[in-house]
Amino acid sequence: QLQLQESDPGLVKPSETLSLTCTVSGGSISSSDYYWGWIRQPPGKGLECIGSIYYTGSSYYNPSLRSRVTFSVDTSKNQFSLKLSSVTAADTAVYYCAKVQQLVKWLDPWGQGTLVTVSS
Amino acid sequence: QSVLTQPPSASGTPGQRVTISCSGGSSNIGSNIVNWYQQLPGTAPKLLIYSNNQRPSGVPDRFSGSKSGTSASLAISGLQSEDEADYYCAAWDDSVNNWVFGGGTKLTVL
Numbered sequence: 001q002l003q004l005q006e007s008d009p010g011l012v013k014p015s016e017t018l019s020l021t022c023t024v025s026g027g028s029i030s031s032s033d034y035y036w037g038w039i040r041q042p043p044g045k046g047l048e049c050i051g052s053i054y055y056t057g058s059s060y061y062n063p064s065l066r067s068r069v070t071f072s073v074d075t076s077k078n079q080f081s082l083k084l085s086s087v088t089a090a091d092t093a094v095y096y097c098a099k100v101q102q103l104v105k106w107l108d109p110w111g112q113g114t115l116v117t118v119s120s
Numbered sequence: 121q122s123v124l125t126q127p128p129s130a131s132g133t134p135g136q137r138v139t140i141s142c143s144g145g146s147s148n149i150g151s152n153i154v155n156w157y158q159q160l161p162g163t164a165p166k167l168l169i170y171s172n173n174q175r176p177s178g179v180p181d182r183f184s185g186s187k188s189g190t191s192a193s194l195a196i197s198g199l200q201s202e203d204e205a206d207y208y209c210a211a212w213d214d215s216v217n218n219w220v221f222g223g224g225t226k227l228t229v230l
Binding site for chain 2: 052062
């Protein structure tokens with residue numbers, strides 16, 4: 001079945017750019033039915049959707065993060081990526097990638113998540 | 121401050137029935153389907169209910185969902201100790217063109 005796996009950047013310094021990649025296995029990232037999403041969860045807090053990208057590159061963004069976020073997709077590698085610029089400690093979180101069914105229906109499955117810590 | 125409103129906590133004893141509410145608005149729950157996620161400690165959220173009231177394969181029928189207007193609820197009957205987890209509601213929001221979540225409800229099995 002479809003599985004997603006986030007890369008592990010670990011520690012990112014304040015003001016730098018956080019880069020994450022999600023690798024999709026067991027299915028094609030180019031399916032017409034799917035968007036691909038990024039969700040984050042600060043330690044001990046709730047879930048926040050950063051946005052979603054289609055295999056063509058069409059994207060939707062969380063308005064509060066839009067100015068700092070860049071999404072990309074590499075269909076040859078079955079991967080999609082997130083870049084978040086000018087990070088601060090407030091960006092410390094577990095970052096998840098997920099398959100988004102037809103953009104508005106549901107998010108499933110999710111990757112296992114990766115903790116990104118912003119600290120000098 | 122989450123767009124969807126959930127109680128921060130809920131509890132029950134084994135065998136009891138517990139409900140968790142999720143309140144939103146016309147741009148999210150009022151016009152789109154609601155999903156529920158279960159997050160066990162240290163793990164990724166797992167889809168528990170989709171399309172308001174549908175259970176993915178493998179989810180026990182003790183879990184059920186409903187929606188009315190701009191509110192939704194998750195019911196868990198025959199509560200078991202392994203149901204102790206955080207539960208989140210989610211819906212697409214047409215006004216921000218993004219997914220919005222509830223703040224999460226921590227369920228304790230007493």
